Amino acid sequence: MPVARTSKPFISAVVACYGDELAIPIMYRRLVRVFELVGAKFEIIFVNDGSPDNSRSVIDALAKKDQHVVGVHHSRNFGSQLAFSSGLEQARGQAVVLLDGDLQDPPELIPTMIDRWQAGYQVVYGQRVDRVAPWYMRWAYKLFYRIFQRLSYVRVPVDAGDFSLMDRQVVEVLQLFPERDRFLRGLRAWVGFRQIGVPYVRSDRVFGHSTNNLLKNIQWASKGIFSFSFVPLQLITWLSLVTFCISLAGIVVQVVLRWLLPDTPHGITTVIVVVMFLGAIQLLGISVLGEYIGRIFEEVKQRPRFVVEKVTRHGRSTHRPNR
Numbered sequence: 001m002p003v004a005r006t007s008k009p010f011i012s013a014v015v016a017c018y019g020d021e022l023a024i025p026i027m028y029r030r031l032v033r034v035f036e037l038v039g040a041k042f043e044i045i046f047v048n049d050g051s052p053d054n055s056r057s058v059i060d061a062l063a064k065k066d067q068h069v070v071g072v073h074h075s076r077n078f079g080s081q082l083a084f085s086s087g088l089e090q091a092r093g094q095a096v097v098l099l100d101g102d103l104q105d106p107p108e109l110i111p112t113m114i115d116r117w118q119a120g121y122q123v124v125y126g127q128r129v130d131r132v133a134p135w136y137m138r139w140a141y142k143l144f145y146r147i148f149q150r151l152s153y154v155r156v157p158v159d160a161g162d163f164s165l166m167d168r169q170v171v172e173v174l175q176l177f178p179e180r181d182r183f184l185r186g187l188r189a190w191v192g193f194r195q196i197g198v199p200y201v202r203s204d205r206v207f208g209h210s211t212n213n214l215l216k217n218i219q220w221a222s223k224g225i226f227s228f229s230f231v232p233l234q235l236i237t238w239l240s241l242v243t244f245c246i247s248l249a250g251i252v253v254q255v256v257l258r259w260l261l262p263d264t265p266h267g268i269t270t271v272i273v274v275v276m277f278l279g280a281i282q283l284l285g286i287s288v289l290g291e292y293i294g295r296i297f298e299e300v301k302q303r304p305r306f307v308v309e310k311v312t313r314h315g316r317s318t319h320r321p322n323r
Helices: 023-038 055-065 080-090 107-118 135-151 168-174 184-190 214-228 231-260 268-300
Strands: 010-017 041-048 069-074 095-100 123-131 160-167 195-202 308-313 316-318
Touching: 010 023, 010 080, 010 107, 023 041, 023 055, 023 107, 041 055, 041 080, 055 069, 055 308, 069 080, 080 095, 080 160, 080 168, 080 184, 080 308, 095 107, 095 168, 107 123, 107 160, 107 195, 123 184, 160 168, 160 184, 168 184, 231 268
Parallel strands: 010 041, 010 095, 041 069, 123 195
Antiparallel strands: 069 308, 095 160, 123 160, 308 316
């Protein structure tokens, strides 16, 4: 059932943290200032996704000082998507805001998101009209989102990351999803409901360096495409048909040449090229199938999506997650 929206709503902020020891106190102060400005009841859930730094102590200190703060500590690093999923399980608000802990997502955009939510939208996502990054990275991100939108069987907004506000009804629907290999911005689009974007410029990390590199970005892009598109499988079918047509044409050409020019020399180069061409197509097909089979294999094992080592709420710690 949809939760009634009041003039003083209860908002949960879920912050996924990895290597953000220095950024966490700043994020906390900015969030508190924003929620006090809009007059909302709130809770701030910091999910420590196996950070190698001192994030655990920083989060626990904030949780003991302020009862608005909840600390969730994973037993190891499970990735940002499962960190957000873990925070969603702990969130109790009428609406939930997802933010990265590196301060690239501006909390100051939350009042605008709340306004859109109170106007009737159930999902309000941040839309990155620009970002502080090298030109080639900005170009690559924009290209990915547009390719992803064209390939996906659901319409996913372009330039929209995880930074968003979701109504309690949407959160409860997302909790029903059993899949482990999650791509939240795709799932958020899949569930539907009334959605709207809020434009913003994504800043650079304030502290430290991004753990992303070219290989991780490619893996991230493939996660989205293979989770929400059948086009790679359909591409294998089309390549097979094209190869068949080329082979058929080659047979006809060979017969005609042998009839018209019986003394035409026959070299091994053609054979090598044909074998390499067919081998490349076969390897491409096997690799695409392997991507899908690997994801099926991960799902059918039915392992827990993440392991919560400890939850700190209202200054008290428990080693048993709230579910």
